[in-house]
Amino acid sequence: MSKIYRITKGLDIRLVGKAETVVTKAPLAEAYALKPADFQGLVPKLLVKVGDKVKAGTPVIFDKYNPSIVVVSPVSGEVTAINRGERRLLLEVVITPDQEQQHETHEVGEIESLSREELVAKLLASGCWPFFKQRPYGVLANPSNTPKAIFISCFDTSPLAPDFETLVRGDEESFYKGVEVLKKLTDGMVHLGVSAKFASPIFEKTKGVTVSKFDGPHPAGNVGTQISLVSPINKGDIVWTIDPQHVVSIGRFAQTGTYDVQKTIAAVGSEVKKPRYYKIIQGATIKNLLEGGTSTDKKVRFVSGSILSGTKISAEGFIGFYDNMLAVIPEGDVSEFFGWALPGLDKFSFSKSFLTWLMPNKEYVVNTNYHGGERAFVMSDVYNKVFPFDIYPVYLLKAILAEDIDAMEKLGIYEVVEEDFALCEFVDPSKIEIQAIVRKGLDLMIKEMS
Amino acid sequence: MSLRSYLDKIKPNFEKGGKFEKLQSTFDAFETFLYVPKKVTTHGSQIRDAVDLKRIMSVVIIALLPSLLFGMWNVGYQHARSIGELDVWNFWQLFGFGALKVMPIVVVSYGVGLGVEFIAAQMRGHEVNEGFLVSGMLIPLIMPVDAPLWMVAISTAFAVIFGKEVFGGTGMNIFNPALLARAFMFFAYPSKISGDFVWIAGLTDGKGIVDGFSGATPLAVAKSNLVEKLPSAYDMFMGFIPGSIGETSTLAILIGAAILIFTGVGSWKIMVSVFAGGAAMGWIFNLIGINPYMELPFYYHFIMGGFAFGAIFMATDPVTGAQTEVGKWIYGFLIGFMAVLIRVFNPAYPEGMMLSILLLNTFAPLIDHFVVESNIKRRLKRAKARA
DSSP states (O other), rough: OOOOOOOOOEEOOOBBBOOOOEEEEOOOOOOOEEGGGTTTTTOOEEEEOTOOOOOTOOOOEEETTTEEEEOSSSSSSSEEEEEEEGOOOOOEEEEEEEEOOBBBBOOOOOOOOOOOHHHHHHHHHOGGGGGOOOETEEEOOOOOOEEEOOEEEEOOTTTOOOOHHHHHTTOOOHHHEEEEEEEHHOOSSSEEEEEEESSOOHHOOOOOSSEEEEETTTTSHHHHHHHHHHHHOOOOOOOEEOOOHHHHHHHHHHSSSSSEEEEEEESSSSSBBEEEEEEEETTTBOOTTSSSSSSSSOOEEEEETTTTTTTEEEEOOOOOOOOOOEEEEEEOOOOEETTSSSOOOOOSSTTTSSSSGTTTTOOOOOBOSSOOOOOOOOTTTGGGGGOOSSSOOHHHHHHHHHHHHHOOOOOOGOOOGGGHHHHHHHHHHHOOOHHHHHHHHHHOOOOOOO | OHHHHHHHHHHHHHHHTTTTTGHHHHHHHHHHHHEEEOOBBOSSSSSSOOOOHHHHHHHHHHHHHHHHHHHHHHHHHHHHHHHOOTTOOOHHHHHHHHHHHHHHHHHHHHHHHHHHHHHHHHHHHHHOOOOHHHHHHHHHSSHHHHHHHHHHHHHHHHHHHHTTTTSSTTTTSSOHHHHHHHHEEEEEEEEGSSSSSSSSSTTTTTOOOTTTTTOHHHHHHHTOGGGGOOOOHHHHHHSSSSSSTTTTTTHHHHHHHHHHHHTTSSSSSHHHHHHHHHHHHHHHHHHHSSSTTTTTTTTTTHHSSHHHHHHHHHHHOTTSSSOOHHHHHHHHHHHHHHHHOOOOOOOSSSSHHHHHHHHHHHHHHHHHHHHHHHHHHHHHHHHHOOO
């Protein structure tokens, strides 16, 4: 029997627009993109220029400080744009796909007979390496490390999150194959986290791994929460995390020798006409993706990834490398008359100063407004109520603001990444940019420790 | 023209380079009071909770209303009692008399405090913080009704400037600003906040008082060991006694406590532990029992003076109180414990709650430090066990 872990601190945010369990295969998109900002810790160097032809699996970007790490093209086609921002910061490499898709192929052979080094070399060359994220710091995994464990969260509790069984259904064999690969990469265990509230037959059938069940509100499904309960990260520890759909891609690589990042995403949110699942290739533009489109009578926000820690993208933007969902919610750029004083029956709030508590099953339409101005930390105990770690969040945040490396280390910075603080940021009545502060702290630590 | 378009029209005057550039924070404060700003998220969490500090502060003010309204009525009631006309005045006369006495103090407190806040915000180029909305209401409620308005003004200004702004504003202060205002008054003008005359409107002038009437608070009575002269526990619980404006009715305070606990704005842990600490000390005194005051049942301390008011509205301040969950129990317990100790042993002044909370405000960071330190040790131990 798998062990059950329970958390009580947290918050389930109930929003309108959960995906129906209908999976539509999207046609080839107009364009695909790689966004270096998706990869924390990567200093991008280009390997292509506009006009170059690439295949699915052709390296496009490499890491300046770790040149063996490459990010490869998800499709075959032509590099049609390289978009830069301020100070020539590389934003997007856009690839227009060919009608006939061609793949780079690698010799893989039998996984069982490969040494760990050979396997790492193959994963690096294939472009599968960036699937692995490392903790501490939430950056790309370093190929020269061996992690003490690999964690895979197989469910998501964030608002409107997709059902992960739906995401990997049909790819079970690739998933199991991918897990076999992962097992060779760590000295310790491969940990799968599943929900205690519903059955996950696909994940629970995985062999040779530790399956743990997690019960409670969001962030029970965050991999960071699961690590902190199963085997918290101490100074010097390294663990890796990976998304189940990327495990599937590694499995496909092991089976066929090609880089195949076909994945399923959920299109959700109150402004999506038909919330449902779409099968796409990673990095696809969302232009023309949604059947039935979105609400046209108001301004909307497109978010790639979780609403609580995803990225704002344009109506013609691209799905992020690690993202399993596209959310569309109303923009909130209206000033509301006495908004803070009204009863607010239609507003979602963690605090009981709104009447949200009266309607425990109601789903809400939430827009992107801050609902208040930024202030200093005042309500010092609200953060703790949604933060299931054995860490004092305000103390850690203040240590980061003071740039006190020693205190950050003592207070537990190794155990967290931005998304672990997403709920703190959401409920914060002082409207502080908490996730940005955490990232700043992690970057400081990396600088200090290198 | 709608209010919104009027605001949009005059707004440029208050922005950088505008005619009233120096009033930018003030304009912003009024604008955001009327309208929640239209600022939207750009990164991090794309959605934010509907709550903000204005909302939270409003909850505290609503929780204070029972005490304020009862206080107004009680001011009238005590006055009528002192001149022996209790059976002549009807409810509205009592309430109206009190309201006329209390409202000026409220107005002065808000006027002075917000004035200082607006100036400080402008000097720093910040938005005006909502913290004073609560302090401005707390200050009148812990003042004697006969406190001269100019003293209220000076005390408030002192508390806001030296208690809050010098530390960096709301969220950075060490002492509870409202209590600091009272402490300032207490040390600067002791005769206006102690004795038997200041607690009832009109007594200071001494006109028309019934023979033999004393305006002493129950605490002062107990202090003189005249326990047989104490009002009944029922009267003290309901609040039909002299005292600071908002502190007399334990019942009204408990209604406020219910609001704070339900909404999660005030920490129930601190409230409960303050009462536990008070009970513990009261019980120890019962055991010693060398004078009649010590022999009072412990719960008398809860219904006399400002104990309940301090426990519910002052000790629970999320900025100046302990911030760790374990720390809250210790902090609250010590407040109650010290308050009763000071009450019984301090020869000069019968009330101990104010000094006790201010004392523990000083120690709250230390208490938290030890709690956080134990968390750090736990983390190090875990690392060692694994290594």
